[in-house]
Amino acid sequence: MALTTITDPIAILRSHFGESMFAASVVPIRNGRLADVGSGAGFPGLPLKIIVPSLQVSLIESNAKKASFLSECIRELNLVGVDVLRSRFEDLEESGSEFDFITARALGGYERLIRWAQRSLASGGALILWLGLNDATELREESTLQWQSPVPIPNSDRRVLLVGGR
Numbered sequence: 001m002a003l004t005t006i007t008d009p010i011a012i013l014r015s016h017f018g019e020s021m022f023a024a025s026v027v028p029i030r031n032g033r034l035a036d037v038g039s040g041a042g043f044p045g046l047p048l049k050i051i052v053p054s055l056q057v058s059l060i061e062s063n064a065k066k067a068s069f070l071s072e073c074i075r076e077l078n079l080v081g082v083d084v085l086r087s088r089f090e091d092l093e094e095s096g097s098e099f100d101f102i103t104a105r106a107l108g109g110y111e112r113l114i115r116w117a118q119r120s121l122a123s124g125g126a127l128i129l130w131l132g133l134n135d136a137t138e139l140r141e142e143s144t145l146q147w148q149s150p151v152p153i154p155n156s157d158r159r160v161l162l163v164g165g166r
Contacts (some may be wrong), residue, residue, distance in 0.1 A: 002059050003082045003120070004147050006039040008163030011117070017043075017047050017089075018154075018155075019044070019105070019130060019153055019156075019159075020043045020044030020045075020046075020047035020048060020105070021044075021047050021048065021051055022047060022153060022154065022161065023044060023048065023103070023128050023130075023161060024052065024076060026049055026102070026111075026128075026151050026163065027101055027126050027128055028119065029048060029052055029053065029055065029101060030054070031053050031054035031067070032051060032055065032056070032057075032099075032101065032122075033054055033055075033056045033057075033059070033098070033100050033101070033122075034048060034049075034055055034056065034057045034062060034100065034101040034102070034103060035060055035089075035099040035101070035102045035103070035120065035134045036048075036057060036059050036104075037059075037060045037089045037102060037103065037104040037105055037107060037116075038060065038061065038062075038064075038089075038104045038105075039059035039060060039061045039070060039112060040061065040105075040106075041066070041069070041070075042059060042070055042073055043068075043105055044058070044103050044105055044128075044130070045058075045059045045069075045081075045082075045103065046070075046073060046082075048078075048103070049081070049082055050079075053081075053149055054081075055081065056081045056082075056155075057082045058082075058083050058084075058085055058087075058099075059082065059083070059084045059085065060087060060140075061084065061085070061088050061094070061121060062084060062086065062087060062088045062164045064086060065115045066146060067086040070084045071084050074110065074130050079140070082155055083140060088165075089113065089116050089132060090093060090112060090116060097121060098121060098122035098123075098125065099120055099121060099125060100121075100122050100124075100125045100126070101125060101126050101127075102117045102120060102125070102127045102128070103127075103128045103129075104127075104128075104129055104130070104150060105129075105130040106130065106131075107129075107132070110129070110135070110139055110143075113127075114127070114139075114143050114144075114145060114164075116165060117145075118144075118145070121165065122166065123166070125165060125166070126163050126165050127145065127164045127165065128162075129161070129162045129163075129164075129165070130153070130159060130160075130161060131157070131159065131160065131162060132158050132159060132164075133158050133160050134158075136150040136162040137150070137162050138163070139162065141165075143164065144166065145162060145164035145166070146165055147162060147163070147164040148162075148164070150162050151163075
């Protein structure tokens with residue numbers, strides 16, 4: 001199953017695992033609840049769970065094949081505290097539970113995500129986005145969230161980590 005366009009193992013480690021884990025050095029992700037929106041192949045949610053085992057992770061993926069893949073990864077890796085929500089984030093019922101962290105990597109449609117995050121983030125929570133510098137600049141100007149300065153992602157020419165909260 002083709003889940004990413006990158007096929008070189010070293011590039012996968014650098015681009016997918018490395019960029020995912022980089023967030024833990026920028027945001028103090030220690031424990032709590034994380035929603036990975038548009039999880040796809042499990043990035044950044046699964047690598048963050050691996051380095052922060054106490055983290056409770058919800059992988060939100062609407063594509064059935066990708067959701068099945070994620071469930072199989074969780075089973076094979078014997079991960080506890082990870083669930084797959086086969087849904088679009090906008091369609092998730094408000095359950096009253098909030099997330100300490102919401103992540104999205106290469107998702108697009110950030111305006112809808114930000115509206116959802118404002119309802120779904122716990123007080124003091126963080127929305128963490130992997131995106132291009134131009135998108136980060138535009139979001140910081142147009143969004144009502146409080147944004148930190150974009151943090152350049154190592155070994156990337158234009159991509160940054162953008163962290164915001166209510």
